[in-house]
Amino acid sequence: MTHQMERPPAGPQARNPTPSQREGPPRASNWLAYTYPLAFLALAVACWFLVTGGGLVAPYVLPSPMDTWKAFADNTGYLWTHTLVTSVETVIGFVIASVVGVLVAVAMVYSPTMEKTFYPLILFAQVIPKIAIAPLFVVWLGFGPSPKILVAVLMAFFPVVISALSGLRSVDPELLELTSTMGASKVKTFCKVRFPAALPELLSGLKVAATLAVTGAVVGEFVGANAGLGYVILQANGTMDTAMLFAALFIMxxxxxxxxxxxxxxEYFLIPWHASRRSRTRT
Amino acid sequence: MFAHSTDAASGPGAGPEGPSGPMVSVSGLDVTFQSKDRTVRALSDIDLQIETGEFISIAGPSGCGKSTLLRVIAGLTRASGGHVSLRGTPVQGPRRDVGFVFQRAALLDWRNARDNILFQAEMRGLPKAWARERADELIAMTGLTGFEKAMPFELSGGMQQRVSLCRALLHRPDVLLMDEPFGALDALTRETMNVELRRLWEATGMTVVLVTHSVAEAVYLASRSVVMSPRPGRIVEQFTIDIPGPREYETALEHPDFQRTAGRIRELLGSTSVND
Known part of the structure; x- marks a missing residue:
């Protein structure tokens, strides 16, 4: 029996794992980690400058970085107002999708009947093209924020349910048997074992859901709106103001x-124990 | 020193003091598993009495139902026939008066060693101060001192299993049930764990039922070894391994009687089906 702690698998940079590495990663790798993405970004912007500066393409096809920045700087108030609208729709949609998604997943995990009932419905809601039913929501709910929120919810819901479902199922069955010999209630077992065990998968599902919620809100705005970034894009498109369109795209x-x-x-605060976070905090 | 006994009913009762009546009583136990197209008879007509303070090892090849027997005693698997009782009360569902150790440590990844041990107390709603004191006692007893704050992923397999053992013992269970607890450990670690478990049992006099496929483990640790055979799982023979005083690993393993018992068990199991 070695009275030694075994280290987790070391990351690529941690060839020589020492205790000090836990507190701070080596500087060189940190620097490298940012160099490549930044260099690539710089290269992309440089190409953008070159293509637009040389008069190769017309400004209404591809505005220069400067034009885009100008559209941005000259319309901060206008853009801010519409960003706020889209943000609120997105966040509300995301929160509703998360809460309902987790609740549905919990119901499905604990009741096979619920699973049989909900699964086809969820799948149907997922496969139906959101852009195609968005107009229907406008008919039902009008031009306010609610149809946009509904599209955002619909977009974000699926990854939440699927990740929560597989997360809740990932719990060690032996751990559940163990808790059954402890005489604990189902609620207690859920709070202390099942839910924490599901967090890593749930959180990666929430990441996907968050980005989809933005898309959902904008799709909702495309169909019928007088505010929001989707509305800004439609307006800019109509007036061939490609620079403004680009600015709105960047904000989105x-x-x-x-x-x-x-x-x-x-994730950093909720699942510091998880493997995906461990490797990141150490390299 | 090593008395052979094929009498299933009379365990010697190695514990210093014990209330009347066996700790575990299994009689005429049958377990069959029903799947879509076939029925598997996992256990057939098992009779086993375990007295308070005994250390029982159940040895047998894979598929002989030894784990199933352990699970039935804990109430995790339902008996199809026969009678199983723990401390005189029939086993009808998961039992709270047992401590269970699986082959895998099955720890909560998000809790450190000490909090994993205290998990037992939290789920049972035991008094916090009492539980903490008991946890510290067990941590000292199992050599986990200094690792209380370590997360499971920072611990070696052997250390993880110590945490699992402490968790199983926290509530002072009437019987400790272990399902191949050291099966996943390397040979050296396994040996150390055997010595420590034996010492723990000698110090506490608790009732232990250990399932193993290692003959050396079965003979070294137990006060009585139960040998099972597969298809359907049944008890073929029992050996009382009666050495007074502490067992040193090396001397115990080299003891002629010990080797004779181990040899006999190997014979019963068929050398090909056992690896240890």
Whole structure:
């Protein structure tokens, strides 16, 4: 019996694992980790400059980085207002999808009847093209934010249910047998064993759901809206204001990235024990 | 020193003191598993009495139903026929008065060693102060001192299994049930764990039922060894292994009587079906 702690599998950078590596990763690898993505981004922007600066393409086809920035800077108030609208729709849609998705998954895990009832419905809701039913939601719910939220919910729901379902099922069956010899209630077992065990998969599902919720909200806005980034894009498209269109596109991407990052941060605090986080904190 | 006994009913009762009546009583037990196209008879007509303070090892090749027998005693698997009782009360569902150790440690990945041990107390709603004291006692007893704060992924297989053992013992169960607890460990670690488990049993006098496919483990650890054969699982013979005082691993293994018992068990099992 070795009275020694076994280290988890070391990451590529941790060739010589020492205790000090737990506190701080080596500087060189950190620097490298950011160099390649940043260099690639710089290259992409440089190409963008070259193509648009040389007069190879017309500005209404591809605006220059400067034009895009100008569209951005000159319309901050306008863009901010519409970003806020889309953000609220996205976040509300995402939260509803998460809560309902987890609840449905829990019901399905504990009751085979519920699973048989819900699964075809969920699958049907997933395979139906969202863009095709968005107009129907406008008919039902009008031009306000609710049809957009509904499309966002519909988009984000599926990955939440699927990841929660597989997460809740990933729990060690022996652990459940063990708790049955402890005489604990089902609720207690769920809170202390099943739900924590499901968190890693659930959180990766939430990341997918967050980015889809943005798409959902914008799709909803395309169909019928007088506010939001989807509306901005339609307006810009109509007036051939490609620079503005680009600015709106960038904000939309940023919105998805911010939501994604927020869940990443939540992961850091909620599942520091999980393998996917361990390798990241150590390399 | 090593008395052979084929009498299933009379265990010697190695414990210093014991209440009247056996700790575990199994009589005429049958277990059959029903699947779509066939019926598998896992256990057939098992009779086994376990007295308080005994260390019983159940040895047998894979598929002989030894794990099933253990699970039936814990109430995790339902008996198809016969009678099983624990401390005089019939086993009808998962029992709270047992401690269970699986082959895999089955720890909660998000809790450190100490909190994994205390999990037992939390689920049972035991007094916190009492549980903490008991956990520290067990941590000291199993050589986990210094690793209380370590997360499961930071622990070796042997250390993880110690945590699992502490968790199983926290509530002072009437009987400790172990299902091939050291099967996944390397030979050296396994040996150390055997010595420590034996010492723990000698110190506490608890009732232990251990399932193993290692003959050496079965003979070294137990006060009585039950040998089973497969298809359908039944008890073929029992050996009382009666050495007074602490057992040293090396001397015990080299003891002629010990080797004779081990040899006999190997013969019963058929050398090909056993690896140890």
């Amino acid at each position: 991407s940023l919105l998805g990235i911010v939501l994604f990052a927020l869940i990443q941060i939540a």
